[in-house]
Structures are given as C-alpha cells and as structure tokens.
Amino acid sequence: MVEAWHRPTKAIIDLNAIKENIKLEKKLLKKGQQLFAVVKANAYGHGLIPVAMAAQTAGVEGFCVAVIDEGLALRRAGLTKPILILGVNPAELAPLMAANHLSVAVDSLEFLKQSERLLHSEHLKLAVHLALDTGMSRIGFKTTVDLQNAVNFLRTHPAEFEFQGIFTHFATADAATDGYYQQQLKKFQQLLAVVNPLPPYVHVANSAASLWHQACGGNMIRFGISMYGLNPSGNVLAMPAPFKPALSLISQLVAVRVVNAGESVGYGKTYTAQKKEWIGTVPLGYADGWLRRMQGSKVLVNGKKCEIVGRVCMDQIMVRLPEQLPVGTKVTLIGSEGSLQITAQEVANYAQTIHYEVLCGISARVPREYID
Numbered sequence: 001m002v003e004a005w006h007r008p009t010k011a012i013i014d015l016n017a018i019k020e021n022i023k024l025e026k027k028l029l030k031k032g033q034q035l036f037a038v039v040k041a042n043a044y045g046h047g048l049i050p051v052a053m054a055a056q057t058a059g060v061e062g063f064c065v066a067v068i069d070e071g072l073a074l075r076r077a078g079l080t081k082p083i084l085i086l087g088v089n090p091a092e093l094a095p096l097m098a099a100n101h102l103s104v105a106v107d108s109l110e111f112l113k114q115s116e117r118l119l120h121s122e123h124l125k126l127a128v129h130l131a132l133d134t135g136m137s138r139i140g141f142k143t144t145v146d147l148q149n150a151v152n153f154l155r156t157h158p159a160e161f162e163f164q165g166i167f168t169h170f171a172t173a174d175a176a177t178d179g180y181y182q183q184q185l186k187k188f189q190q191l192l193a194v195v196n197p198l199p200p201y202v203h204v205a206n207s208a209a210s211l212w213h214q215a216c217g218g219n220m221i222r223f224g225i226s227m228y229g230l231n232p233s234g235n236v237l238a239m240p241a242p243f244k245p246a247l248s249l250i251s252q253l254v255a256v257r258v259v260n261a262g263e264s265v266g267y268g269k270t271y272t273a274q275k276k277e278w279i280g281t282v283p284l285g286y287a288d289g290w291l292r293r294m295q296g297s298k299v300l301v302n303g304k305k306c307e308i309v310g311r312v313c314m315d316q317i318m319v320r321l322p323e324q325l326p327v328g329t330k331v332t333l334i335g336s337e338g339s340l341q342i343t344a345q346e347v348a349n350y351a352q353t354i355h356y357e358v359l360c361g362i363s364a365r366v367p368r369e370y371i372d
C-alpha cells in the first residue's frame with residue numbers, strides 16, 4: 001500500500017512515551033528479570049524499526065516478534081539483541097532463522113527432528129524456546145511425556161540446538177478474577193518440574209501478568225501493549241503506574257460546506273440534516289483502519305467533540321461542525337486537544353473491539369511521524 005505523505009492524516013508516535021513506559025516497567029520488575037519489547041505487527045501499528053530502536057535506547061534486553069520476516073527486518077536494521085519469534089514455523093525455515101540468530105518457539109518433536117538434519121548439514125545452530133500449552137490451546141506441548149521427548153532431543157543434539165528458553169502464555173492475566181490464570185500457572189509449574197536443568201530463559205508474563213501477577217515469576221517479560229502506554233485490561237483493572245499512550249491519530253478538515261435541512265450526507269443516505277448544518281470532510285476512512293462502524297462516534301475539532309455523520313467512506317469521513325471552520329483546521333481522532341481527549345480505548349469501545357485491534361488496524365497508508 002502506498003503511504004499517503006501528501007495528505008494531512010498522520011499517526012504521531014511519541015518515542016519518548018515508549019521510553020518512559022519501559023523505564024516505568026523496569027522499576028516494577030524483580031532483580032534478574034529481563035525486558036523483551038514485543039514489536040510484532042509493526043510494533044502494534046507504531047512502526048517496527050523506530051520503536052525497536054527507541055526500546056533499545058531505553059534498555060530492553062531483547063525483542064519478540066510474531067513472524068520470521070519481522071525478525072529479519074530487525075536484523076537488517078542492524079539490531080543485534082536477542083530476537084524471539086513467538087509463532088511456530090516449518091522446519092525448512094530452521095536454517096534461515098539460525099543463520100540470522102533468530103530464536104524460535106517450538107511445539108513439536110517433528111519440527112526438531114526435521115530441522116536437525118537441515119541444521120546439521122549446514123553447520124548451523126538454532127536457539128529454541130519450548131512453548132507449553134497450559135490453557136490457550138494455541139501452540140505448545142501439553143503433556144510431560146511430549147515435553148520430555150523434546151527436551152531429550154534438544155539435549156542430545158547440542159551442535160544443532162541451543163535449548164534457550166521455555167514459556168507459556170496466559171489467556172486471562174488481564175481479567176478481574178484469577179481462577180483460570182492460577183490453573184494455567186499450576187499446569188506450567190507441573191510441566192516445568194520435568195525439565196532439569198532449566199534453560200536460561202523461563203517466561204510467562206505479557207504486560208498484564210507483569211502488572212497484576214508479579215508472583216508468576218520468570219526471568220523474562222514479554223512486554224507489549226503497555227510499552228505503547230495502554231491498559232491490557234481495557235478498563236477492568238487499574239494500571240499500577242502512569243503509562244502514557246504513545247500514538248495519536250490526527251488529520252485536518254479538507255472541505256467545509258453547508259448542508260440545508262432535508263439534505264443528506266454520505267453513502268446510503270443514512271444521515272439527513274434537520275436544519276442548516278456545517279459539515280467538514282476529513283481525509284481518512286476504512287482503508288486507513290477507521291472502521292465503518294465508527295459512524296456516529298466523535299472526533300475532536302477545534303477543541304470540541306464532533307460527530308461523524310453519514311457512512312464512513314473508504315477514504316473520507318464527514319463530521320458535523322458546531323460552526324463554520326476553515327479548511328486546514330486540525331482534527332484529532334485519537335489523542336488530546338486541550339483538556340479533551342479521545343483514547344484508543346474509547347474508539348475500541350465504540351467499535352466493539354479492543355484497543356490492540358484499533359492500533360494494529362491503522363493501515364500502511366497512514367504515515368507514521370515520530371517525536372523524540
């Protein structure tokens with residue numbers, strides 16, 4: 001997708017906020033715990049390389065990505081810290097990961113057996129984190145027998161594999177009740193009991209677990225959403241420190257017109273003015289990640305909350321203005337203007353989703369501009 005630099009719609013990323021959030025999180029960690037910045041999905045829409053660079057400056061010990069290509073992009077940008085790929089991959093790609101010093105989540109003996117032959121013939125060594133399925137039913141070993149077989153295979157092939165870590169992922173670390181989280185933790189501890197000695201990294205915590213379940217332990221934190229300043233639970237649990245959102249989404253009015261009583265706005269004629277109204281057009285739409293269901297929500301214009309009227313188009317939205325305003329007036333879709341703000345959480349509430357999806361959904365057409 002072409003990035004639209006000649007348009008006033010931009011995501012402004014405050015790299016200082018990201019660095020401050022990392023510093024806040026580091027203060028919450030126990031001695032010996034390392035912080036890995038989760039920068040998958042274009043750093044949750046904030047921009048992979050600038051965020052990774054800022055996180056490195058703020059002192060993270062490594063990075064987590066979802067897919068090989070994100071890891072390769074970090075290596076190409078010159079980042080040398082450990083990178084863990086959180087998703088599983090086919091054995092044919094083991095040499096590529098090993099050659100680029102990308103550690104990878106593994107959840108099957110077949111992967112180890114198949115990749116051993118390839119790694120052996122290319123004299124490469126792959127760093128492996130064994131994934132344990134303690135209740136997500138997504139990836140991971142479920143039984144002690146399967147886990148032991150994988151551990152034995154790793155230990156009997158030290159030339160091809162470095163057994164670097166073992167981990168699990170919680171389904172409900174951001175919930176108000178902790179019953180299922182406790183069950184998962186117990187299962188993790190039962191599985192871990194058959195691994196002796198343990199690998200260098202043992203990790204369970206995402207942002208939520210690190211904020212609200214510090215007793216879960218582990219020596220590495222996979223720090224995602226709260227690095228970007230957001231509350232993993234939405235509004236369910238209170239944040240223990242003042243993390244600051246790093247992303248604002250802004251634009252400008254590119255057209256302003258009078259609509260008379262009885263005239264309608266947008267596709268499907270879903271909005272009809274009851275009286276004379278001023279309508280402003282903003283150049284952003286569902287192709288930018290501003291979902292169609294945002295019709296009826298508010299944006300900030302000239303210090304006031306203004307409603308999106310009519311359907312969200314692919315590239316434009318129309319807002320009802322309190323008065324005639326000049327073309328070029330700033331519009332804030334996420335962020336603050338004076339004492340008013342619209343948070344990613346509010347957008348998510350309106351769109352009936354979570355703020356993770358709102359941020360990841362801001363498309364590649366929207367340029368990211370960085371403040372540092």
Ligand SMILES: Cc1ncc(COP(=O)(O)O)c(C=O)c1O
Nearest residue numbers: 038086169206207222223224225
């Ligand atoms: C395995 C794993 N660890 C850590 C994270 C980071 O989670 P959060 O952004 O909630 O901190 C994710 C995100 O989806 C994940 O899949």
